[in-house]
Structures are given as structure tokens and as C-alpha cells.
Amino acid sequence: MSRRGFLGVAAAGLAGAVLAPGIQLIEIAQAAPAAGPAAAGASAKVRWGMLIDTTKCAEGCTDCVTACNTENGLAPATRSTDPQWIRKIEIKEIKTGRTASLPVMCQHCADPPCVDVCPTGASFKRADGIVLVDRHSCIGCRYCMMACPYKARSFVHEPLTEQKRDVPRGKGCVESCTLCVHRLDQGDKTTACAEACSQAGHGAIVFGDLNDPASEISLRLRAATSTQLRADLRLDPGVRYQGL
Amino acid sequence: MVPPRSTSGASPPGGRHQRTGEAGSAVSAWLVWAALMPSAYADGGRTPLPVIEPATAGTQCVEPAEVMRRSHMRFLEHQRDDTVRGGVRGAKYSLKACIDCHASAKNASVARAETNFCVSCHSYAAVRIDCFECHTSKSPKLAQGATR
Numbered sequence: 001m002s003r004r005g006f007l008g009v010a011a012a013g014l015a016g017a018v019l020a021p022g023i024q025l026i027e028i029a030q031a032a033p034a035a036g037p038a039a040a041g042a043s044a045k046v047r048w049g050m051l052i053d054t055t056k057c058a059e060g061c062t063d064c065v066t067a068c069n070t071e072n073g074l075a076p077a078t079r080s081t082d083p084q085w086i087r088k089i090e091i092k093e094i095k096t097g098r099t100a101s102l103p104v105m106c107q108h109c110a111d112p113p114c115v116d117v118c119p120t121g122a123s124f125k126r127a128d129g130i131v132l133v134d135r136h137s138c139i140g141c142r143y144c145m146m147a148c149p150y151k152a153r154s155f156v157h158e159p160l161t162e163q164k165r166d167v168p169r170g171k172g173c174v175e176s177c178t179l180c181v182h183r184l185d186q187g188d189k190t191t192a193c194a195e196a197c198s199q200a201g202h203g204a205i206v207f208g209d210l211n212d213p214a215s216e217i218s219l220r221l222r223a224a225t226s227t228q229l230r231a232d233l234r235l236d237p238g239v240r241y242q243g244l
Numbered sequence: 245m246v247p248p249r250s251t252s253g254a255s256p257p258g259g260r261h262q263r264t265g266e267a268g269s270a271v272s273a274w275l276v277w278a279a280l281m282p283s284a285y286a287d288g289g290r291t292p293l294p295v296i297e298p299a300t301a302g303t304q305c306v307e308p309a310e311v312m313r314r315s316h317m318r319f320l321e322h323q324r325d326d327t328v329r330g331g332v333r334g335a336k337y338s339l340k341a342c343i344d345c346h347a348s349a350k351n352a353s354v355a356r357a358e359t360n361f362c363v364s365c366h367s368y369a370a371v372r373i374d375c376f377e378c379h380t381s382k383s384p385k386l387a388q389g390a391t392r
Binding site: 173 | 379
């Protein structure tokens, strides 16, 4: 037998060989493409975003914060170091005395500085524009918290129990608003905060696809002036504000 | 995850200063001991074997048991990246689906008590897993009627 022929026969024999009890090479090869009726996943054609109309946001109302905590299993923040994904702030222009109340959360930047600085690649942007932390690779260095100009990220200092089934979270990782990604992946078209705001009758938060010209958020953004927080940084945030 | 440390690599008794004949007999004695001991362990000797809680009756695992025992961590690790980064949910190897079938009827969990499904094997194999520091180990279906 020629050398080439021998190698061919040997390779064919190995392919069917049992590597270990229960595992065969051929099975590994077949298992390689993700099995099952998997959904398409995040699409790059979509860019999720939010429009917050500060003229409709009621001072002292924290329905969005409460809804976020309930949806994602966060305990209400009592200390400055407690995790918080969305917070209400009151701002005042000193010269005129004009006040405004608005929620601030992760702005889901198109060019997120948190992703730039992450040493492990745990901080990432999904195809549909949602900026997330992969807790499997987050080492808790908190560099992203320092890089974020919106103070949107929190670090979990204490061990957690009773997490929500769809929202795994734990001690030692950084986390922030996920735009209720678990709901979007299941086909829901809104977030907990936007839902709570419209249920409370304010309707200050509009959630939708910025890439779809017919979506409510796109129509509203086209009709009226909106502001990006810290637009000077040119991060192209997915969250826009009206009436600031 | 730390792989279990193998005990099979332990060196037989007998030092460098021993003469060849003594060392040889020590090695053969050790080999006889090593050949006999596993059977003693297997039938309930000094090391207790893990007692694995059966899955919920009437359920079927996504792979045969021997494949799952060997490769469950690879299935989960591969799919978690697709889920977290790609947003692909509800694929074949889901941790949620594991929990739904394998949660204990007593405390609705796979990892709360020493006897629970994941912990019973992992403590035997001395493999510490941190899945359930973030993921809930409880099945919502069973949690209704279960006692803590």
C-alpha cells in the first residue's frame, strides 16, 4: 500500500472511531452547527432606541424605575453603591429657573466607550445596537463604569439570591440597562419602563426601531427637535431626549 | 471551572534509595492493590457514589445520558455565547430546560441542597461550578408547591 493510501484508510478509520465512551468524531462534526429550531437572533437591520419626552415626564414620578426593578429583579437602591439600571434626575437651569425631570439609563451608544475599554471583551454591542455585559467574561474591573459618561453602569457588590429566571445577575459583575433584551428576543416590542410610563398615563417614553422609518419613534424624531446627552462626545446614543 | 484531579497518577511507594528487588516487589504489591481497590469503591466502599435524583417523570433528555454526563458543559458553554451575544433564544441546550426537568421535587432546585441534581455529582467530582451564583437554580413550575 502506498503511503498516501495508508493515510487515507487510517483517516477513514479514525473518523468512525470512538474517542471516548459516548463521543464519536462524526457526532462532534454533526453537532457543530447550532441545533434546534433556533430563532434568528439579533438583526443588524434593527436599531433599538428610545425617545424620552421630558415635557411629559412628571416630577417625582418613579414608575419607570420601579418597573425596571420589578422586571429585572433589582432591589430598590438604598445606598449609592447599590445597582441601579435607570434613575430619575431633576435638572434646573440656574439663570431661568426652568426645571425638568428625566430618566437616565444606558444610552446604548453606537460607539460605546465601555466597549472600547473593556479588557476582556465582556462589554459588547449586539447587532441590533443594544450594549450589554457578558457576565461570563466580566471580571468586575469596572473600567467601563469609569469610561461611561452617563454613569449608567453599576457594580454588584453583594451576593444575590432569587434572581429572575430571564435576568441572571450576580456578585462581581458590572451591569446596566439591557433594553429588556429578554423581552425583545421573545418578540415583545416594548420595555418595562416604557410600558409602565404609558400605563401611568404619561407616555413620556417611546421605544422602537430607529432604523424603521415608519416606526413611531422615527416619526416623532423626524417631527420634533431632540437632544442627545453629551452630544459633544459624538457617541450617537440610541436614547434621545425631547424638551431639554 | 477546575477539572477534577485524577488520583490514578499517584506514584507507588518506594524511594530512590531502595534496591531494585525491593522496589520491584513494592511496585507489584501496589499494582495488585490498585487492581483490587476500584471494585471495592464501586460497591459502596469508602467513597460514597453520588445519588442522582431522577428527572421529572415523563420527560426526555435532549441527548442520551452518557453523552450528557460527558459533554453537558460544552453544550451549555457553546450555546450561552449564541444566546448572550447573538440573541438566539430557545435553542436545543438550554439551562432553563435542564432545570425544568431536573429540579428536585422537594425544594424545586438543582443546586440548593447536597442531594440536588447538579450538586450531587459536582461535589463527588470536586468540580466547583458558579452557574448558580447568577442563574436561578429553581424551576418556577415546581417552586409553587415545594417546601424550602
